[in-house]
Amino acid sequence: MFSKSLDRCYNIAKLRERAQKRMPAAMFHYIDGAAGDEWTMRQNTSAFDRWELVPHFLVDVSEIDMRTKVFGQEISMPFFCSPTAMSRLFHHHGETGVARAAHRAGTLYSLSSISTESIEEAAAATEGPKVFQVYVFKDRGLNREFIQRCKDSGYAALALTVDVPIAGNRERDLVTGMTIPPKLTAATLFNFAMHPRWVWNYFTHKPIELANVRDRISGDVTTLVSFFNDQLDRTVSWDDAEWMIKEWGGPFAIKGIMCADDARRAAEVGATAVVISNHGGRQLDTSPAPIEILPEVVDAVGGKLEIILEGGVRRGVHVMKALALGATVCAAGRPYLFGLGAGGEAGVDRALEILKTDIERDMRLLGCRNVSEIDASRVREIPR
Ligand SMILES: Cc1cc2nc3c(=O)[nH]c(=O)nc-3n(C[C@H](O)[C@H](O)[C@H](O)COP(=O)(O)O)c2cc1C
Numbered sequence: 001m002f003s004k005s006l007d008r009c010y011n012i013a014k015l016r017e018r019a020q021k022r023m024p025a026a027m028f029h030y031i032d033g034a035a036g037d038e039w040t041m042r043q044n045t046s047a048f049d050r051w052e053l054v055p056h057f058l059v060d061v062s063e064i065d066m067r068t069k070v071f072g073q074e075i076s077m078p079f080f081c082s083p084t085a086m087s088r089l090f091h092h093h094g095e096t097g098v099a100r101a102a103h104r105a106g107t108l109y110s111l112s113s114i115s116t117e118s119i120e121e122a123a124a125a126t127e128g129p130k131v132f133q134v135y136v137f138k139d140r141g142l143n144r145e146f147i148q149r150c151k152d153s154g155y156a157a158l159a160l161t162v163d164v165p166i167a168g169n170r171e172r173d174l175v176t177g178m179t180i181p182p183k184l185t186a187a188t189l190f191n192f193a194m195h196p197r198w199v200w201n202y203f204t205h206k207p208i209e210l211a212n213v214r215d216r217i218s219g220d221v222t223t224l225v226s227f228f229n230d231q232l233d234r235t236v237s238w239d240d241a242e243w244m245i246k247e248w249g250g251p252f253a254i255k256g257i258m259c260a261d262d263a264r265r266a267a268e269v270g271a272t273a274v275v276i277s278n279h280g281g282r283q284l285d286t287s288p289a290p291i292e293i294l295p296e297v298v299d300a301v302g303g304k305l306e307i308i309l310e311g312g313v314r315r316g317v318h319v320m321k322a323l324a325l326g327a328t329v330c331a332a333g334r335p336y337l338f339g340l341g342a343g344g345e346a347g348v349d350r351a352l353e354i355l356k357t358d359i360e361r362d363m364r365l366l367g368c369r370n371v372s373e374i375d376a377s378r379v380r381e382i383p384r
Pocket of ligand 1 (some may be wrong): 030063083085337
């Protein structure tokens with residue numbers, strides 16, 4: 001049972017509206033915004049319209065099995081939570097709240113390198129399977145440390161994000177004056193004053209910090225741009241990915257793959273999965289939508305690697321199209337972050353319930369009793 005207002009959020013767009021009302025502008029636009037003109041972010045969802053779904057009828061769909069497997073873990077639906085930075089900025093329930101909600105929904109949670117709760121805190125919050133997302137810091141000792149800490153804490157997989165050699169051009173953050181931690185200035189004071197509940201929670205809970213690296217970084221980390229540009233290592237190469245895959249020795253994804261060549265390379269260096277992703281349009285604006293790249297990646301590495309489609313997934317029909325085109329599973333960040341901003345942990349529960357209910361309904365309407373039946377026969381490209 002959800003509160004009446006969360007109940008009334010019957011889709012992700014409605015959760016987004018509610019999140020906007022409940023969060024200060026800097027926090028909302030940090031989630032909602034993207035790079036440059038935000039063309040890629042819009043395209044991520046609208047490119048799904050290139051395909052239509054083809055239902056098959058007179059199939060007994062009284063029982064639906066939505067379970068699937070990724071990273072060696074069985075999950076309750078073909079969708080999981082992507083890694084996102086600094087969740088406690090949006091609601092004090094933070095990363096551990098999202099991890100608990102993901103576990104309740106029977107799916108995976110991915111923790112960002114730059115989370116506000118640590119690898120160990122997320123592990124202790126729930127027994128649900130977790131992925132740790134790795135950024136390679138200039139302090140290379142941190143990489144070894146991350147791997148060891150994830151092994152000690154029982155993480156199921158690692159995902160190396162490769163699409164942040166530098167920070168993307170996120171202009172909304174410049175407009176709102178987004179800093180880490182948030183600063184009350186003359187310009188932002190009025191907006192913060194309009195959100196007293198958020199301000200109260202912010203000041204009455206533990207301070208915002210980059211929990212995984214709290215004692216290890218120095219220099220300017222007050223904005224995302226300065227953080228990415230000062231702390232992350234731009235020399236990272238395929239050799240480093242290969243080293244990390246060997247050192248980890250378990251399920252490993254390269255996150256941010258946007259072409260067949262890089263997907264092949266990921267297979268060659270020993271990855272077990274690729275995440276087709278443009279970071280939700282937050283890095284290189286005008287890069288293509290993941291769903292457009294999916295067919296060529298499936299041709300290149302389908303059957304060899306797990307293929308995770310991530311970017312713009314907001315409805316069950318998006319998941320249907322991605323699976324029909326050959327993806328193993330889908331993931332997203334903004335839908336559950338809107339839930340978090342809209343209502344904390346209960347809002348994340350609601351976001352995941354919306355997606356799960358949608359996926360189940362669409363499988364029935366499509367005539368698919370299990371995930372493997374969502375195949376190429378169920379999708380057709382609209383002639384251009
Ligand atoms: C607020 C926010 C923070 C993010 N932080 C990270 C991060 O720390 N590491 C990472 O690999 N991806 C990060 N991402 C990208 C997501 O993992 C994912 O690629 C993106 O959300 C997909 O787009 P969608 O959520 O619009 O579908 C972030 C995305 C958002 C919206």
